[in-house]
Amino acid sequence: MATEGESPVDQACKEGGRDAAKKKMKELVKAANKHGGDFKCGRCHVDTKRFELKDNADDDFKKLLQQASGGE
Numbered sequence: 001m002a003t004e005g006e007s008p009v010d011q012a013c014k015e016g017g018r019d020a021a022k023k024k025m026k027e028l029v030k031a032a033n034k035h036g037g038d039f040k041c042g043r044c045h046v047d048t049k050r051f052e053l054k055d056n057a058d059d060d061f062k063k064l065l066q067q068a069s070g071g072e
Helices: 008-034 057-068
Strands: none
Touching: 008 057
């Protein structure tokens, strides 16, 4: 989900590849947590080598984007 469509992570990936997408995800996690979230890489990813996702990843990504923008 993060690398499909028009998400900030997708845009970063298109512009700078995996490293840019990873950097953008970290920025979003930091912003979401600043707004009261409790996001960590391991919450959605099985591992951070292959970035395999857990079943909850799509729903949590939507929540991450909302929280990162200051939404509740």
